[in-house]
Amino acid sequence: QIRTALALGADRGILIETDEEVQSLQAAKLFKSVVEKEEPQLVILGKQSIDSDNNQTGQMLAALTGMPQGTFASEVVVDGDKVNVTREVDGGLMTVGLNLPAVVTTDLRLNEPRYASLPNIMKAKKKPLEMTTPADLGVDVAASLKITKVEEPATRSAGIKVADVAELVDKLKTEAKVI
Incomplete structure (x- = not known):
């Protein structure tokens, strides 16, 4: 994935190697260490991961670093020392203005990735790829959460078909007791 990002235009990459499963808080702490070292003005993360799918790491990183955050970005516009983040909400679009440095989590509608050309x-393959470990960054990645149980929700009973509105109203009054 990092080599793909390099082929798409990134100047260099940083790989944090670990054999442990990294949970959201530990990932945010790892990113915090990198942010403190690199001092970027804009940190862009995806909305969700494919493992826990919980949409927490970006928000945790913003809290740990004290940076403002824009979430679910469908458009990002940097203007000097500010960034405007447009996100979709139930009523339409909402734009928030953030001072840089900031953390932004993206929505799938932010952009369409370009394809890497063969020369790129x-x-x-020649661009720098720094390899480090959580220990080098001073972060303990031991799991802090433990899944104790996973169970399916109770099955719902099947619905029924009614012949007409009068029967529906009768069932809502007598059986469901909602009217």
Whole structure:
């Protein structure tokens, strides 16, 4: 994934190697260490991960670093020392203005990734890729959450078909007792 990002235009990459399963809080702490070292003005993360799918890491990173955050970004516009983040909400679009440095989590509608050309794929192999470990960054990645049980929700009973509105109203009064 990092080499793909390098082929798409990133200048260099950082790989944090671990054999442990990294949960959201530990990932945010790892990112915090990298942010403190690199001092970026804009940190862009995805909305969700494919493992826990819980949409927490970006918000946790913003809290740990004290940076403002924009979530579910469908458009990002940097204007000097500010960034405007547009996000979809139930009523339409909402734009928030943030001072840089800031953390932004993206929505799938933010952009359409370009394809890496063969020359850029070859150049990516020569770009710097720093490899580090959580211990090098001073972060303990031991799991802090334990899944104790997973169970399916109770099955719902099947619905019924009614012949007409009068029967529906009767069933709502007598059986469901909602009217």
